[in-house]
Amino acid sequence: MQKDTERSFDGGRCPPSEDVIAAVLDPAAGPNAEQLRRHLAQCAACRALVEDGRAVVGRLRREGAVAPRPDLVPGVLARIPDQAWRVSGRRTLALGRVYRFPVRLPVGIAAAALLVLGAALALRHAASRATQAATVALAQTGAVDSGLDWILARQKPSGGWDAKALGGAPEYAPALDGLAVLALTRAGDARSALHTPLARAASELIGRQTGDGCIGQDFDGTMYNHGIATLALLEIYRATGEARLRDPIAKALAFIRERQSPAGGWGYRNGRDALPNTSITAWQVQSLLLADRLGWQTNRIAVRKAMAWLAGTVNGNGYFGYERAQQFPEGPKTLTMMGAYCLLAARRLDIPVDPALLARVTRGIGELAGEKPTDYYGAFFYSSALTVADPVAFGDALAAAGSSLVAGQRATGDERGTWPADDRWGRAGGRLYSTSMALLALASPQANDPAL
Amino acid sequence: MIIRQTEAADTPADEALMVLVARRDKEAFTTLVRRHQNGLVNFFRRMGDYNCADDLAQETFVRLFKYRRRYRPKAKFTTFLYLIARRTWIDHCRALERRKRAYEKLVEAEILREPSGTDALDDAKARAAAALNVLTDEMRTVVVLSIYQGFKYREIAAMLGVPLGTVKTRMFHALRKLKEALSDAEGHGKIV
Numbered sequence: 001m002q003k004d005t006e007r008s009f010d011g012g013r014c015p016p017s018e019d020v021i022a023a024v025l026d027p028a029a030g031p032n033a034e035q036l037r038r039h040l041a042q043c044a045a046c047r048a049l050v051e052d053g054r055a056v057v058g059r060l061r062r063e064g065a066v067a068p069r070p071d072l073v074p075g076v077l078a079r080i081p082d083q084a085w086r087v088s089g090r091r092t093l094a095l096g097r098v099y100r101f102p103v104r105l106p107v108g109i110a111a112a113a114l115l116v117l118g119a120a121l122a123l124r125h126a127a128s129r130a131t132q133a134a135t136v137a138l139a140q141t142g143a144v145d146s147g148l149d150w151i152l153a154r155q156k157p158s159g160g161w162d163a164k165a166l167g168g169a170p171e172y173a174p175a176l177d178g179l180a181v182l183a184l185t186r187a188g189d190a191r192s193a194l195h196t197p198l199a200r201a202a203s204e205l206i207g208r209q210t211g212d213g214c215i216g217q218d219f220d221g222t223m224y225n226h227g228i229a230t231l232a233l234l235e236i237y238r239a240t241g242e243a244r245l246r247d248p249i250a251k252a253l254a255f256i257r258e259r260q261s262p263a264g265g266w267g268y269r270n271g272r273d274a275l276p277n278t279s280i281t282a283w284q285v286q287s288l289l290l291a292d293r294l295g296w297q298t299n300r301i302a303v304r305k306a307m308a309w310l311a312g313t314v315n316g317n318g319y320f321g322y323e324r325a326q327q328f329p330e331g332p333k334t335l336t337m338m339g340a341y342c343l344l345a346a347r348r349l350d351i352p353v354d355p356a357l358l359a360r361v362t363r364g365i366g367e368l369a370g371e372k373p374t375d376y377y378g379a380f381f382y383s384s385a386l387t388v389a390d391p392v393a394f395g396d397a398l399a400a401a402g403s404s405l406v407a408g409q410r411a412t413g414d415e416r417g418t419w420p421a422d423d424r425w426g427r428a429g430g431r432l433y434s435t436s437m438a439l440l441a442l443a444s445p446q447a448n449d450p451a452l
Numbered sequence: 453m454i455i456r457q458t459e460a461a462d463t464p465a466d467e468a469l470m471v472l473v474a475r476r477d478k479e480a481f482t483t484l485v486r487r488h489q490n491g492l493v494n495f496f497r498r499m500g501d502y503n504c505a506d507d508l509a510q511e512t513f514v515r516l517f518k519y520r521r522r523y524r525p526k527a528k529f530t531t532f533l534y535l536i537a538r539r540t541w542i543d544h545c546r547a548l549e550r551r552k553r554a555y556e557k558l559v560e561a562e563i564l565r566e567p568s569g570t571d572a573l574d575d576a577k578a579r580a581a582a583a584l585n586v587l588t589d590e591m592r593t594v595v596v597l598s599i600y601q602g603f604k605y606r607e608i609a610a611m612l613g614v615p616l617g618t619v620k621t622r623m624f625h626a627l628r629k630l631k632e633a634l635s636d637a638e639g640h641g642k643i644v
Binding site: 018019022025026028052059060061071073075077079084 | 471475477493509583598599605616617620624627634
């Protein structure tokens with residue numbers, strides 16, 4: 001098995017010996033198969049190389065065969081806590097702080113109602129659904145990667161993004177920075193390469209925090225900025241574990257709690273008297289839930305109050321209203337997916353939710369799942385709600401929405417990997433909003449699940 | 453013998469099962485463990501630790517569960533699994549190294565290479581195991597992943613984070629050394 005660069009290869013030199021050996025083990029990594037075949041017919045040295053290689057490999061395989069071992073499953077499962085697994089009627093956390101709230105019978109019945117469709121379908125169609133989920137995920141991976149590359153390429157050295165240059169309104173810069181971070185942390189694959197951009201983004205967000213804990217300037221959309229930016233800081237903390245983030249996060253959470261209206265929701269403006277709405281409330285609730293998941297233990301009362309306020313906006317069909325029940329300025333779909341996401345996510349963290357309400361809401365999102373989202377904001381909540389409810393049962397709807405999003409992505413030019421800011425919120429958010437939201441909607445099935 | 457398993461058309465692909473494992477589906481996880489346990493145990497045996505192979509395979513599956521959120525169905529599942537296995541093996545070797553330093557008078561320098569429990573092997577298997585011992589860890593990894601686990605060169609390159617050319621070079625030199633080792637073991641120059 002000696003290397004001889006003087007041997008001829010189709011009238012020229014022999015292929016490198018490494019390539020000849022590669023042809024034995026992995027033809028795809030070797031030289032052109034037809035050329036090599038012709039060459040071997042003429043070249044005894046290369047032929048000997050191939051024969052030697054085959055002989056060694058053959059002998060190793062023959063003599064190296066190892067008998068199967070006893071089943072490892074019991075030993076492996078013994079090392080993973082029982083509560084790490086998903087069970088009907090009760091969800092506990094994996095590899096983190098474990099909450100042990102008593103599960104009452106009605107809650108179990110409600111959970112069964114929530115899961116019965118998914119469970120039945122999962123049992124009957126687990127193989128095909130799961131295969132479909134993976135197929136869709138594979139198709140979307142390229143779209144996600146090019147979108148993430150675009151976001152990373154536009155990050156400023158200071159850690160933020162230029163909202164105005166990217167088509168957004170400057171006053172929403174903290175929220176837009178936050179959305180970019182959420183896209184990186186949730187649609188990204190926790191690559192350590194992301195840690196530096198995330199650390200810089202964290203510095204930018206912390207730099208925007210004022211003495212009272214608010215992230216961003218005080219204006220009509222204060223709580224939009226603050227809710228999204230707080231959620232982003234929490235995601236960075238989850239990804240990097242940076243201790244310097246704990247204090248700013250604690251202050252930001254305190255600001256959320258202090259601005260909660262007596263009724264339990266949040267409005268646009270910075271003040272407890274702001275008229276609450278489902279959209280602003282959904283972002284604050286997401287922050288509180290993730291904080292709860294990551295170990296901040298002072299948010300449960302605020303979450304329960306928020307759940308009560310959200311419950312008050314639900315109508316008989318299980319649809320969430322905007323500021324009150326039956327109020328649908330832009331239709332019920334996005335509002336319902338937002339509210340349902342909050343409710344279901346809270347349920348995933350074992351925060352008690354009225355079983356009758358849960359059943360109604362589950363029915364509501366089931367009815368609305370057939371209508372594809374018409375804007376990126378709606379697409380994110382649509383994907384998140386259906387995923388947290390049951391990604392298997394809603395597999396078809398999620399796949400269709402994902403495919404539709406991928407089809408709208410720019411494939412060429414400077415804006416390659418982005419989504420055009422052509423929906424109703426595009427003027428405020430620009431391309432950073434549309435791209436981040438689309439990426440969040442395409443994030444892996446578990447990324448938007450607060451219990452994971 | 454190629455250990456990597458092929459799947460029947462009507463069974464869920466590994467990648468699909470991982471989507472469910474990420475949602476903490478015990479049944480999907482159990483299926484994956486059963487599907488890949490023999491391959492993993494054999495991987496660790498061939499990497500050089502016959503007795504600890506079961507424990508190392510178990511550790512790999514526990515880590516697979518722990519890191520389930522990091523998996524994206526971009527690459528093949530087995531690439532992800534053996535990336536974890538490789539990491540488990542490196543950690544195991546480092547632990548052995550630490551122990552070796554602590555008990556240097558008691559442990560021979562060959563402890564990482566010498567497959568313990570080889571008395572349970574027949575002569576042919578012992579010869580193959582001994583031949584693998586002449587390789588560096590880098591060469592041995594390429595040989596085990598390619599010849600026994602059935603991975604493509606490109607997959608191995610991605611797993612080890614090295615260029616494709618490096619995998620080719622390591623394999624070429626490994627086979628040359630293996631040929632010599634197997635020949636020496638038999639006391640004559642021909643291997644077949």
